[in-house]
Amino acid sequence: METKHNIEAELQKLKQAYKIPDNYFDNFTSVKPKPNKRINIQLHKRTWAIAAGMLLIVSLGYKILHWQHAEKGIPNIPQNQINRSQQDLFKDISDDEIIDYLTDENISEQMFDY
Amino acid sequence: MAHEPDIEQFKKWSTEQQINWIVEHYLQDLYWVIRPIVKTHEDTDDVLQNVLLKAYKYLPKFRFESKLYSWLYRISVNEALNYIKKNARMKAIDTQELLIQSLRSDPYYDGDEMLLQLEQILQSLPDKQQEVFRLKYFSEMTYEQMSELLGTSVGALKASYHLAVKKIKEKIA
Numbered sequence: 001m002e003t004k005h006n007i008e009a010e011l012q013k014l015k016q017a018y019k020i021p022d023n024y025f026d027n028f029t030s031v032k033p034k035p036n037k038r039i040n041i042q043l044h045k046r047t048w049a050i051a052a053g054m055l056l057i058v059s060l061g062y063k064i065l066h067w068q069h070a071e072k073g074i075p076n077i078p079q080n081q082i083n084r085s086q087q088d089l090f091k092d093i094s095d096d097e098i099i100d101y102l103t104d105e106n107i108s109e110q111m112f113d114y
Numbered sequence: 115m116a117h118e119p120d121i122e123q124f125k126k127w128s129t130e131q132q133i134n135w136i137v138e139h140y141l142q143d144l145y146w147v148i149r150p151i152v153k154t155h156e157d158t159d160d161v162l163q164n165v166l167l168k169a170y171k172y173l174p175k176f177r178f179e180s181k182l183y184s185w186l187y188r189i190s191v192n193e194a195l196n197y198i199k200k201n202a203r204m205k206a207i208d209t210q211e212l213l214i215q216s217l218r219s220d221p222y223y224d225g226d227e228m229l230l231q232l233e234q235i236l237q238s239l240p241d242k243q244q245e246v247f248r249l250k251y252f253s254e255m256t257y258e259q260m261s262e263l264l265g266t267s268v269g270a271l272k273a274s275y276h277l278a279v280k281k282i283k284e285k286i287a
Contacts, residue, residue, distance in 0.1 A: 007282055010232055014251050017225030018149055024159075025141055 121178050129173050133166060140183060143253065144190050150252045151194035153213050153233075155222040157201075164193050184263055191245075210237045235285045243278040246271055 119135060127135070144165060149158040168189050176185060202209040214234055217223050225233070236247055245264070249255045257268045264271070 007279060007286070010228060011247070011251055013225070013229060014150075014232065015146075015254075017223055017229050018155075018252075019222040019224055020145075020155060021222070024155075025145070028137065028141060 118181055118183060121182075124182070125178070129170055132173050133170055136169060136182075136186065137166070140186060143183070144186060146252045146254075147187055147190045147248070148194045150248045151191065152198055153216045153223070154220040156220075157197065157216070161190070161194050161197050164197070165190050168193065187263060210234070213237060231286070232282070235282050238285075239278050239281065243274050243281075246275050247278065250275065 117139070119139070124132060124135070141162075145158060145162060148161045148165070149155070152158055152161055165186065169186060176182075198209050198213065202212045205212060207215075214230065214237070217225070217230060217233060236244060239247070246260065249260045249263070255263070257271050260266070260271050261268045
């Protein structure tokens with residue numbers, strides 16, 4: 001059984017087992033404490049993770065919306081593109097030709113096929 | 115344990131000057147407060163930086179109602195304990211296990227199996243008893259100095275110490 005004296009002797013060795021790099025205290029620079037890079041990286045990691053999560057949610061939401069529109073057969077084209085395509089359709093055609101065009105039963109379906 | 119600064123003079127300095135004084139006079143003492151808690155040199159260096167950052171941030175608000183070293187000691191212990199709890203949580207292991215693993219793999223630890231066993235036993239002691247051991251064997255304080263720092267009587271500290279040694283003897287036997 002260990003005597004108290006032996007335990008004391010072992011306890012005295014505790015600190016001796018902990019080594020420090022040479023000149024650590026002499027070279028320690030903290031005139032103005034520098035931010036701990038590990039903390040900052042962790043903060044950035046968290047910020048990036050939140051941003052990535054939000055982006056994922058938004059893109060998933062957009063995908064779901066797009067999928068719903070496709071399911072219903074509704075063309076997912078922004079309004080300004082629809083307007084532009086209508087303008088392009090009639091760009092080089094005279095007024096008389098437009099009227100003929102609109103009444104042409106063979107073409108009427110194509111006009112609405114995006 | 116390092117001496118306290120001239121408070122009136124200290125209060126007149128800029129925060130940077132105050133931190134410089136702290137680094138010059140208390141760096142080693144604070145290192146040996148933190149190291150026996152977090153065990154490895156690398157982690158001690160990290161925690162020491164955190165302590166100095168906190169000191170830099172809160173020194174302008176420090177009212178000197180307690181001694182400067184007591185305040186820094188408390189910050190150091192709290193930062194060190196939070197650091198190991200956070201690491202243990204991240205690695206999903208027990209803090210005791212984490213600390214012993216850290217020691218085994220630390221290039222700046224030179225202890226044999228007997229000392230590792232002693233470290234493990236010390237980790238299992240109640241917090242107050244661990245604190246007495248750290249102050250006695252790492253900060254090399256007298257009971258009187260410990261009493262002043264912790265606000266506990268010398269008698270209570272000695273009793274705490276002797277109870278702890280008794281537990282260690284039982285576990286080693």
